[in-house]
Amino acid sequence: MQAIATGELKRGVILKEARLARQFGVGRGALREAVSRLEGLHVLEREPNIGFRVIDYFSTDITEVFVVREAVEGMVCRVAATTMTNADLDHLAEIVRRGKEMAQHGKFTSGWDDDFHFIIARATGNRRLIRLVCDDVFFQLRLARHGTVTHASRLAAAAHEHEVIYQALGARDPARAEEAMRRHIVNGRNYVEAVQRGKTR
Numbered sequence: 001m002q003a004i005a006t007g008e009l010k011r012g013v014i015l016k017e018a019r020l021a022r023q024f025g026v027g028r029g030a031l032r033e034a035v036s037r038l039e040g041l042h043v044l045e046r047e048p049n050i051g052f053r054v055i056d057y058f059s060t061d062i063t064e065v066f067v068v069r070e071a072v073e074g075m076v077c078r079v080a081a082t083t084m085t086n087a088d089l090d091h092l093a094e095i096v097r098r099g100k101e102m103a104q105h106g107k108f109t110s111g112w113d114d115d116f117h118f119i120i121a122r123a124t125g126n127r128r129l130i131r132l133v134c135d136d137v138f139f140q141l142r143l144a145r146h147g148t149v150t151h152a153s154r155l156a157a158a159a160h161e162h163e164v165i166y167q168a169l170g171a172r173d174p175a176r177a178e179e180a181m182r183r184h185i186v187n188g189r190n191y192v193e194a195v196q197r198g199k200t201r
Contacts, residue, residue: 083124091119
């Protein structure tokens with residue numbers, strides 16, 4: 001997964017099992033198991049008698065991914081507002097602080113946004129919601145976002161949106177937390193779609 005998320009395995013390129021097994025030093029059986037899982041996540045697709053390839057999300061409409069994410073993470077935030085522990089909130093506060101620092105310096109650090117969303121999802125204690133956010137939907141979103149340049153203005157806005165979400169969770173306000181998260185996801189979707197249209201960087 002990491003090789004796909006980072007772009008080491010390029011989108012749209014035909015991949016061969018034998019070459020990948022050698023590249024990553026794994027057996028063919030283990031590789032087939034990983035491929036099967038990624039097919040289930042709609043990250044890889046098979047080309048009969050040829051191999052398989054990483055789906056190119058920039059050649060498809062990723063709006064569907066964001067719509068699902070808005071609904072799922074909105075609900076996650078609603079639930080987390082009543083389940084988050086003080087330790088969870090302290091951890092989230094540290095991520096918010098890091099975001100402010102990055103916005104001030106205009107320097108994006110990979111994993112920062114993921115950490116914020118994962119903490120909230122795991123705080124729900126709901127295994128199905130956790131899987132949706134931490135594996136299925138979010139991994140597809142990372143593929144869709146890879147290769148875009150996080151513009152300083154979006155970084156600053158995202159850092160502020162994270163703080164608004166954190167405040168709503170700290171206030172134990174489910175409706176406010178859900179609304180703040182939904183707004184954050186919609187703003188992110190608008191940014192990625194603008195990147196696709198070549199209107200921003």
